[in-house]
Amino acid sequence: MVAARFLGTASGHLERVVGALPAAGSLSGRSILPIGRFRPNFILSTPPLGGAGRRGVRAARPTRAAMGGGDLFALDFDGVLCDSCGESSLSAVKAAKVRWPWVFEQVDSAMEEWIVEQMYTLRPVVETGYENLLLVRLLVEIQIPSIRKSSVADELSIQDILENWLKLKPTLMDEWQEDRESLVDLFGRVRDDWIENDLSGWIGANRFYPGTADALKLSSSETYIVTTKQSRFAEALLKELAGIDFPSERIYGLGTGPKVKVLQQLQQMPQHQGLTLHFIEDRLATLKNVIKEPALDKWNLYLVTWGYNTQKEREEAQDISRVQLVDLPDFSKKLK
Incomplete structure (x- = not known):
């Protein structure tokens, strides 16, 4: 199809x-x-449509946190995982x-x-x-x-x-x-x-950035999606386009509160104590909001180089000590 x-x-x-x-x-x-001049790069073939049990859909791997220690990743969706x-x-x-x-x-x-x-x-x-x-x-x-x-x-x-x-x-x-x-x-x-x-037309008007879907599938870290997108749309794209049966309770979408509040909730959960915290975004303004909150000082902050940001913003990020630039290969390595 x-x-x-x-x-x-x-x-x-x-x-x-x-x-x-x-x-x-x-x-x-x-x-x-x-x-x-219409950009065709987001027009993709889609995998077979169907339920969570169909071929090609993978459930999340057991996390390292379940074995003690490890990392927690809070990932933006649009501009980090998906080009929508x-x-x-x-x-x-x-x-x-x-x-x-x-x-x-x-x-x-x-x-x-x-x-x-x-x-x-x-x-x-x-x-x-x-x-x-x-x-x-x-x-x-x-x-x-x-x-x-x-x-x-x-x-x-x-x-x-x-x-x-x-x-x-x-x-x-x-x-x-x-x-x-x-x-x-x-x-x-x-x-x-x-x-x-x-x-199929709606699914095909999106694409996952190269390697991001595989990185998410293979990650053994505690992983959450923190997005301003309505959760049902992110979940549908993960399942139908990326082939990932991502737990809906791990998607914090539009209506769940500002991202700074979601990060506070995540770090306060008992099961996340002792984990190294990482927040990966494509909007520098969002990362600046996190920096303003002293309660979020434990979060490692990353601005992706492939998302919806400008060269000027990436250059500005290089002068902010809390923010690290991350490219696609490094992103995949970090999530393992």
Whole structure:
């Protein structure tokens, strides 16, 4: 089973069906994006779908902690284990069409392709998935002045967004009269709808970074996932794409509290006493929040070199004594 298929068109060129971009105001329908400059690297074949007992799905190995001593790893999901930028961008376009159908009346497939391309560049500013919807609408307003409802879109560049997102986000929420919970709920419902109607397409719009799935499968350390992604989506990708039957109680997703609070909970658990603590992230801002908490001084902190961060952030991290840069080969070695 593959996650994408190719169709011949009247003009003779090939087009790839990537997910299902609905008509404005709906949760269904299909859209065909031309290959063009669209990044194909997240379109993968998926393993056979099915339950936890199917071939290829592995349960976690016994941990070293069970034998005394050892390590505890708290891993971010998006940007550390999984490259979900393709799926989250497409889901955001779907959701934005539902939320603001009038905004997309002048948006054609070429502009949709441009939007998804820009989302790769902008992904480092996203902390929680619903922010993708705001970015999608902002990109449309940048391109189409006649539909602007925000005061910030005029002459705004992609670099401006990267450098000022924390200031732009509350302005957009206020001027568009949006609330966080409604956007979070919509983003989740759109993903659920995509999964229900096209599971292989949704799975195939994600990919695990090279070696990360194997490292997680083979790890004998105490391992948890601490993410701002809704837990059910992380669990589905681990099972269906990576072939890992990861315990749901070890996934701390959206709604379980800030990551600093989750780390405090993990280190206070009786079964974790005496373990060496490691937190691996792709967002430098999150690691800085951990550093601000004296109660978390025992955590070894790592910024990955392959996730959703910028060269500038990686250079900054090199000057922070608590933060270590880690590349993919070292990541796999650490989890053993």
